[in-house]
Amino acid sequence: MRQSERVAVFAVLAPQGLWSLAWSRLCRDTLGLIALGVVVMYLAVVLAAAAGWIAKDWSHEAGVNYAPPNGWIFSASPSEDRLPVARESIQVTPVAGVVDPLAPVIETLRESRLALAQEPQRLATLPLGADKWGRDVALKTLKGTQTSFIVGLLAAFLSVLLGSLLGAYAGYFGGIVDDVLNWIYSTFTAIPYLLLVLAIAAVLNQKGISTVILILGLTGWTGVFRLMRAEYMKHRNREYVLAAESIGASHARRMFYHILPNVSHVLLVQLSLNVVSFMKSEVILSFLGFGVGVDTVSWGSMLNEAQTELLLGKWWQLASATLAMALLVTAFSVFTDALRDALDPKLK
Amino acid sequence: MTMPAKIPLLTVRHLSIDFTLDAQQTHRAVEGLSFSLGVNRTLALVGESGSGKSVTALAIMGLLESSTCRISPDSSICYRGQELLKCSATQRQWLRGEEMTMIFQEPMNALNPVFTIEFQLMEVIKKHARLKRLANTPQSSSPSFDSNDSLHQKALALLSEVGLDQPERRLRAYPHQLSGGQQQRVMIAMAIASEPRLLIADEPTTALDVSVQKQILQLLAQLRERRQMSMLFISHDLNVVRELADEVMVMRQGRRVEHASVEALFSAPQAPYTQALLSCRPSVDHRPWRLPVVEDFLEGRTPSKPCTDRPLQSQRQGEPLLVVSHLSKSYDVSDGWFRRHSFQALKPTSFELARGKTLGVVGESGSGKTTLALTLMRLLAASSGSITLEGQQLMGLNARAAQRFRPRMQMVFQNPFASLNPRHTTGQILMEPLQLQNGPMNAAARARVAIELLDKVGLASTAFFKYPHEFSGGQRQRIAIARCLSLRPDILICDEAVSALDLSVQAQLLNLLQDLQDEWGMSYIFISHDLAVVKYMSDEVMVMHEGAVVEKAATDQLFAHPVHPYTHQLLDAMPQGNRQAIRHGAEQSLLGDR
DSSP, X not given: OHHHHHHHHHHHHSOOSHHHHHHHHHHTOHHHHXXXXXXXXXXXXXXXXXXXXXXXXXXXXXXXXXXXXXXXSOBOOOOSOXXXXXXXXXXXXXXXXXXXXXXXXXXXXXXXXXXXXXXXXXXXXXXXXXXXXXXXXXXXXXXXXXXXXXXXHHHHHHHHHHHHHHHHHHHHHOHHHXXXXXXXXXXXXXXXXXXXXXXXXXXXXXXXXXXXXXHHHHHTTHHHHXXXXXXXXXXXXXXXXXXXXXXXXOHHHIIIIIIHHHHHXXXXXXXXXXXXXXXXXXXXXXXXXXXXXXXXXXXXXXXXXXXXXHHTTOOHHHHHHHHHHHHHHHHHHHHHHHHHHHHOTTOO | OOSOTXXXXXXXXXXXXXXXXXXXXXXXXXXXXXXXXXXTOEEEEEOOTTSSHHHHHHHHHTOSOTTTEEEOTTOEEEETTEEGGGXXXXXXXXXXXXXXXXXXXXXXXXXXXXXXXXXXXXXXXXXXXXXXXXXXXXXXXXXXXXXXXXXXXXXXXXXHHTTOSSHHHHHHSOGGGSOXXXXXXXXXXXXXXXXXXXXXXXXXXXXXXXXXXXXXXXXXXXXXXXXXXXXXXXXXXXXXXXXXXXXXXXXXXXXXEEEEEHHXXXXXXOSHHHHHHHXXXXXXXXXXXXXXXXXXXXXXXXXXXXXXXXXXXXXXXSOOSEXXXXXXXXXXXXXXXXXXXXXXXXXXXXXXXXXXXXEEXXXXXXXXXXXXXXXXXXXXXXXXXXXXXXXXXXXXXXXXXXXXXGGXXXXXXXXXXXXXXXXXXXXXXXXXXXXXXXXXXXXXXXHHHHHHHHHHTTOOGGGGGOOGGGSOXXXXXXXXXXXXXXXXXXXXXXXXXXXXXXXXXXXXXXXXXXXXXXXXXXXEEEEESOHHHHHHHOSEEEEEETTEEEEEEEHHHXXXXXXXXXXXXXXXXXXXXOHHHHHHHHHHHHHHHO
């Protein structure tokens, strides 16, 4: 009895549950941990950018137009076809007795011209080059992380939440609930995607990151719904669920305490897929004018600009945005895979 | 037969097989196994799960996955003087199709669901004919089966040979349109299509009902006789083997325990393990207080021969605990777009159950046993009838009121691998009912109760933190029982609770259930297809057939004097090790065929 008492005490004190065990299993997965590290790094960049600690002056024209990368990461020979800029100015001597009504205006113009001259010279090269206006691509990429990460992740969370909730109800209860939800699902999938997006955008009637998240979340849940409905139908009459019912577990408890952990792998895979596709969808939305405004930078808008730049042979903006996105997407997929394995107690 | 009868058909020497678990660990599934199988003989491999019997069969067939398992280099499998382990893959394949064939446990999984029986059978025959031409054996004078018509005739003949009625119709059927027994007959037809010398049958009757099992065993005995084949028969059930085999080899943990002729093994088993296997199974003749378990024999403890049998619980006076009357369950089945008909899975059933008594329910698959259990538990809504628990009518109660009665009746499910949530620890599983039903009870108190329950069902308290997959089937079933006990139920429904388990584990669990009943005075509704087990457990037995109760009587009376013809049929089909019956049956049908 002593032994069992000790175990009982330990059982209460010990950190219980799936998550602590999952964490200890995750710690043994090196690749998963590296991926988690990368995702956390991105998150740090997002927070820092949001707080204004980094990339605050991303819109500052720090370099010359299309300044090439300086060779730290990419290298490209500086192009010589820059337009000449006039440097000389004409001095006008004032005539006595004549009041020049424009004098104060000209004076301010002159001062600002002087201030401009005192400004540091625009740089010829930048770490990752510059865009059409001479803005630093490195800063743009960092600042763009904020928009894309938030849009991709939150929209994916929203869509997976909606899809799995509705799917769980449809699959678990069946019957009339299933019919109604299926009807909604069919209606949503029957409308062409862009038309649906435009309709929701028209209803929301405002621009901005939150709108993009809502649009993507409200249109992207259908795939998750279909999968979750099938999973719940499959698990509904498994013996462990019947056993839970016979000890008096409520519907909600059976759905979310018993079945959900057993189908969570579907959610995680869908989540990582949706993050990727929503980051890309944000580009389309921004392109159509329903996404983020021109005063905000995102990887989507960078890729959009890169289309025309590429024709001129200025590839660095495309490369930066793509690399940043690819790294995040890969790390996120690897991490969700590792998380899925860690959450499965059957795998060592 | 061209082979002299003295030279064995198959000789296995020092067979050892390792499975790679991960980079470092390997598991030895078979260790130094040697045996030989003579021409026209039947050797039975008997053992519990994990004894390496199926792995041995697969090794002989050459069907083992070479990436995960390794046959040790000094092993030898010699077939008609040819060393199989040194053969090329092509030779192995030829032998596999032509000389040796195999039938599996689950015929449903072995048949392709999207092709007709005819297509699958003709494919085998065609392949056989082609291989035969390639080999260019002197027997090539036999008609070539090129034309579809002759193929069809051949397939028809095979189906008739394996005793399928209406073979023309069966040929056009898809696998799901046949019953389990019919599917197994088709599998046997495919296996004998190439006229093999060696037939390996891996638990061919385990998934089938008792009466079907008997027919399949008869068929196999008869075919072996007629086709002059040798047979390697794999089973976990000694009684089944007794009716069929010439020699028996008992295996345990990959090693040979005993190898003897059937007569010698059953009359005077030498190894303690064999003795244990023979006595673990409840016998139909008497019901001891405790069933002996394997450990008793292995540790040399002489099993205390129980002089007294456990008496049947006397029918107590007074109110019965549970009264069920005219309980039925029917489903609407739609035929076509608008027409529906109702299918009665459970025809109106009435019975009573007294406190501390056990009601056995026997029947074959599809007889409505599980429907009865689920309806009693109100996991399925009954179509009509009433359930009265201690005078309280349970049907028609609203959800909240019904919830109060949930703990009074609990159920142990058939499959211990499906009835425990794989994502919850044993502790979570055992504490959940307490949390849901016992109101304010703090976590420490719940944990204490859970550990007491683990102790009660014979598990160490360290099991608390483990997940279901870390346990064996028997241990999982103990956890499932503990979960039911945590609610202190009055009635425990055991739906085939021991059927998925090995014999020795089955005996342990039956003992546990008996002990718990003695201690707590619970009533059991014990559902099983296994007559011997039901006889051991029950005070009263109910026989079900096609959704209806056909006979209900006190256990001893039912087994001694069955009234209903179906009960007769069930009792006759029980494998009792009656060798003569099967042989006689086989000879009869042989005579009949000629």
